[in-house]
Amino acid sequence: MGTVAKIIELSADSEKSFEDALAVGIARATKTLKNVKSVWIQDQEVMIENNAPKKYRIHLKVTFVLE
Incomplete structure (x- = not known):
């Protein structure tokens, strides 16, 4: 049997x-x-x-396999 994966988007x-x-x-x-x-x-x-970096943010796509 094959697998099924899902992709979600997150920010951190x-x-x-x-x-x-x-x-x-x-x-x-x-x-x-x-x-x-x-x-x-x-x-x-x-x-x-205040003209300086305050936070570093990334936008992610996370892939996980459904059970």
Whole structure:
């Protein structure tokens, strides 16, 4: 029998870096979802405050296999 996967979109942010935002997003997704197989970084943005980077945000597509 084959498998069926679902893709959802998430946003995650961090005040440290894009890499930390990715870690936050993966940690949260795997806390709720079972069988996460891949994460695609769709987009990145930096939030600016007082002419300096304040937050790093990434938009993710998370693929997981349905049971």
